[in-house]
Amino acid sequence: MLTRDRLRLIRRRLVQVAPVIVLATFIVFGLQQLVPGDIAVTLAGDNATDARIAEIRALYGLDRPFLAQYGHWLWGVLHGDLGKSLLSGEVVLDSIFRRFPVSLLIVGCALALSLAIGIPLGILAATRPGSRVDAFVTSIASLGVALPNFWLAMLLVATFALNWTIFPATGAKPLSAGLGPALLHAALPSIALAAGAIAEVARQLRSSLVEVLSSQYVRTLHAKGLSPAAILWRHGLKNVSVNLLTVIGLVFNRLLGATVVIEAVFAIPGIGSMVVHAAIHKDFPVIQGVVLALVLIVIALNLLIDVLYTVFDPRIGQK
Amino acid sequence: MPTFRRRDFLASAAGLALAGPALAQKKGGVLKVSANANPSSLDPATGGSGSDHSYLYPIFDTLIDFEPATLKALPGLAESWSNPDPTTLVLNIRAGVTFHDGTPLDAAAVKFNLDRARSDPRSNIKGDLATVDSVEASGPQQVTLKLKQPDSALLLILSDRAGMMSSPKAVQELGKDYDRKPVGAGPMKFVSWNDNEKVTYARHDRYWKPGQPLLDGLEMNVIPEINTALRAVVAGQNDFVYFLSPQQKPLVERAKNLTAVSGPTLYCVIVFLNFAKPPLDNLKVRQALNYATDRESFAKATMAGLSEVATTVLPKAHWAYDPALADFYRYDPDKAKALLAEAGHKDGLELHLIGYTDQRQQQRQEVLQEMWRKAGVKLRFSTFNIPEGSAAFFSKAEGNGLVSQWTGRPDPSLTFTLLYGKGSYFNAGRQEATPEIAKSLAESRASADIEARKKAFSVLQKQVLEQALSVPLLFQFELDAHNNRVKGFQPNLLGKPRFNGVWLDG
Numbered sequence: 001m002l003t004r005d006r007l008r009l010i011r012r013r014l015v016q017v018a019p020v021i022v023l024a025t026f027i028v029f030g031l032q033q034l035v036p037g038d039i040a041v042t043l044a045g046d047n048a049t050d051a052r053i054a055e056i057r058a059l060y061g062l063d064r065p066f067l068a069q070y071g072h073w074l075w076g077v078l079h080g081d082l083g084k085s086l087l088s089g090e091v092v093l094d095s096i097f098r099r100f101p102v103s104l105l106i107v108g109c110a111l112a113l114s115l116a117i118g119i120p121l122g123i124l125a126a127t128r129p130g131s132r133v134d135a136f137v138t139s140i141a142s143l144g145v146a147l148p149n150f151w152l153a154m155l156l157v158a159t160f161a162l163n164w165t166i167f168p169a170t171g172a173k174p175l176s177a178g179l180g181p182a183l184l185h186a187a188l189p190s191i192a193l194a195a196g197a198i199a200e201v202a203r204q205l206r207s208s209l210v211e212v213l214s215s216q217y218v219r220t221l222h223a224k225g226l227s228p229a230a231i232l233w234r235h236g237l238k239n240v241s242v243n244l245l246t247v248i249g250l251v252f253n254r255l256l257g258a259t260v261v262i263e264a265v266f267a268i269p270g271i272g273s274m275v276v277h278a279a280i281h282k283d284f285p286v287i288q289g290v291v292l293a294l295v296l297i298v299i300a301l302n303l304l305i306d307v308l309y310t311v312f313d314p315r316i317g318q319k
Numbered sequence: 320m321p322t323f324r325r326r327d328f329l330a331s332a333a334g335l336a337l338a339g340p341a342l343a344q345k346k347g348g349v350l351k352v353s354a355n356a357n358p359s360s361l362d363p364a365t366g367g368s369g370s371d372h373s374y375l376y377p378i379f380d381t382l383i384d385f386e387p388a389t390l391k392a393l394p395g396l397a398e399s400w401s402n403p404d405p406t407t408l409v410l411n412i413r414a415g416v417t418f419h420d421g422t423p424l425d426a427a428a429v430k431f432n433l434d435r436a437r438s439d440p441r442s443n444i445k446g447d448l449a450t451v452d453s454v455e456a457s458g459p460q461q462v463t464l465k466l467k468q469p470d471s472a473l474l475l476i477l478s479d480r481a482g483m484m485s486s487p488k489a490v491q492e493l494g495k496d497y498d499r500k501p502v503g504a505g506p507m508k509f510v511s512w513n514d515n516e517k518v519t520y521a522r523h524d525r526y527w528k529p530g531q532p533l534l535d536g537l538e539m540n541v542i543p544e545i546n547t548a549l550r551a552v553v554a555g556q557n558d559f560v561y562f563l564s565p566q567q568k569p570l571v572e573r574a575k576n577l578t579a580v581s582g583p584t585l586y587c588v589i590v591f592l593n594f595a596k597p598p599l600d601n602l603k604v605r606q607a608l609n610y611a612t613d614r615e616s617f618a619k620a621t622m623a624g625l626s627e628v629a630t631t632v633l634p635k636a637h638w639a640y641d642p643a644l645a646d647f648y649r650y651d652p653d654k655a656k657a658l659l660a661e662a663g664h665k666d667g668l669e670l671h672l673i674g675y676t677d678q679r680q681q682q683r684q685e686v687l688q689e690m691w692r693k694a695g696v697k698l699r700f701s702t703f704n705i706p707e708g709s710a711a712f713f714s715k716a717e718g719n720g721l722v723s724q725w726t727g728r729p730d731p732s733l734t735f736t737l738l739y740g741k742g743s744y745f746n747a748g749r750q751e752a753t754p755e756i757a758k759s760l761a762e763s764r765a766s767a768d769i770e771a772r773k774k775a776f777s778v779l780q781k782q783v784l785e786q787a788l789s790v791p792l793l794f795q796f797e798l799d800a801h802n803n804r805v806k807g808f809q810p811n812l813l814g815k816p817r818f819n820g821v822w823l824d825g
Contacts, residue, residue, distance in 0.1 A: 036707065037704070037706075037707055038706075038707070038710070041706040041707065041709075041710045042359075042367075042706045043359075043367065044367060044443070045359075045366070045367020045368070045443040048367070048443070048744070049714070049744055050714050052443075053710075053714075055440070059440065059441070085514060087357070087359065088357060088358070088359070088360065088498070088499070088512075088514050089360070089495065089496070089498045089499050090499065090512075090513075090514040095513075095514055098513060098516075157550060157554075161550070161554050162550065162553055162554055165554060165555070168554065168556055169550045169551060169553070169554030169556060170542065170547055170550060170551040170554065170556050170557075171540070171551070171556055264543075264544050264547065265544070265547060266547065267353075267540070267542040267544070267547045267548070267551060269513065269515060269516035269517075269541075273515055273543075274514070274515060277357065277515050277543075280704070
């Protein structure tokens, strides 16, 4: 599995990780300086004087120059210390380890749903291009992309949690609480999140599969007398799998971003609600920690996809 | 479905004694609450947000307690108190009370807490105890406070953050970490706090009040989005939700398993004015604004009827309220115009106000804009989030006014001193209003006798109204909803729910 080419690919990617992390966190840190707002005002409480606010600023080191603050943070990261929330004093690493699994469960379920539904729909449409089935799938897919997911989320809650109390309306349970309760809580948010992704997967798969199925070599295969099913499964899908991997990567990143809204609707204690709260109050250790974790996840996923590319298409990576 | 008003509550509380076994209190169960914001800290001395109190009350008993409906002082951890002279307050601390970690709550512990609140660099409540000169343990269970000047407001200040007693041992051992590991002497022990998720509590078995607490535990689930917070209760994930918006009342009434609780609070929607800066340094302009305000319509438009119209900053139920002042500024746009003309603004004037960005606040700003336009006052708004907007107006003296709210203080002296006192943070111009008001402010704190204080407050409120130092609009009603299993909840005038005495039925 891990051939020399793949190891080289992985090594090359790992070298890129450090600069990407520094760049991403530095940009986010810089953006926070540009946005108006001052966490010291929030920390100083309801009726703070200017003197008190200045005192707080000194107490938390917020009066130091921009680069010194960033450097201090980065130095901590190199020593495995992401710091503590300025607002509440919670250890950032603890929050990340508690909250990321919650979000990843929902995103994972949504991704699984979008593949389980999107792929069959895409195949159905691609094998009958121009038919009524195709038109139906295409219009459903357009609808799925156009629907705002928070609106869908509220419809789902009203119907399946408040009207028929099948699913809980709010909250999340970790996998450690048992697969059943965890999935029950994740069901509605995942469906709301998946709607757009299902459409995305179906549309992308359809268009690339249509292209492959109308290519010269497929015509040759037909002429050879191979059954349409064999052509589709053995030749067609194999050739679109690289495209599909790209779509999965993009969809995953999008889902990770979309949880911000979904978590607010379902009161899910994941990264979305964490980063929103932190961003509003400019709680920079928390924002930086989340950005760092997100960058790592995205890099890891992209690396995995790159390695998989070489599995599905051996030409990639052989330079 | 049934809607509870405070009046009904008092009636049913009176009935409770007669009803006997039918309403027998039950032990056990964990109350799950939808709470609106992550606490700023669970250390009463270092926190700074008004929404922390509901998280703090279960952990911390206060030296002085208060009557929920009127905010009169009641014995708390201090079972009695006296003023041997106007600048001395003696507190007799209840014997036999221990903190959750077993540390005895004695005079030394109280002195430790009060000194810490006055001097710790991280304390946000130094100002609350500014009139305290020294704190002495004058006996094993007796503490004597020497004051710089007479201050009868101090008693109720000790029912707030400053009166919440922390275990000295825990504070000393934990240092900064005490923010997240509080140890008090209240009915519930702190168990855990996950940021923006939940705070959990367990029963304190050796609580000093016999038979209390009835609950085994409490879970405060942080859900900032109020519609989601209510849904969690409708669907049964949580039992109780507070700080609902008036627009949600029909939703609560439609849900058969829910009871709505509402009652007036000190929470006053108000336009703060910078009366040191032109054009609002002119009394006639300030009076014109008050006459140009149709409070009834404002309340109807923005609060769906769930509010009480405000002329002064104390609601009807408050002990220091003076009914004679209720109609001081009756809506009269013509009079407003005339006053503006007298002040030299015959063709109207433009004011620059600061406001906040959220939807409810924007609506208030729009209604106000339209209302004052009729009297010839044009409003231009700059909007910010709450801490930024408040800082712009109060510390940087930007704008002529701020459309905001006054969340109230346990003692009315504090409210008036903070709002209208010379140099106070909430007095954006920092200027003395009038010498008479300064004198009345001092007088309102001078006597410990409640009748004498009532009279002092009538005089003070009238002077503030005559000077039109701000434009109070309305008192927001507290709107809470809980499922029908929740019993014994009593709303309070502070509008910060306390779950003491609550039990779960069935």
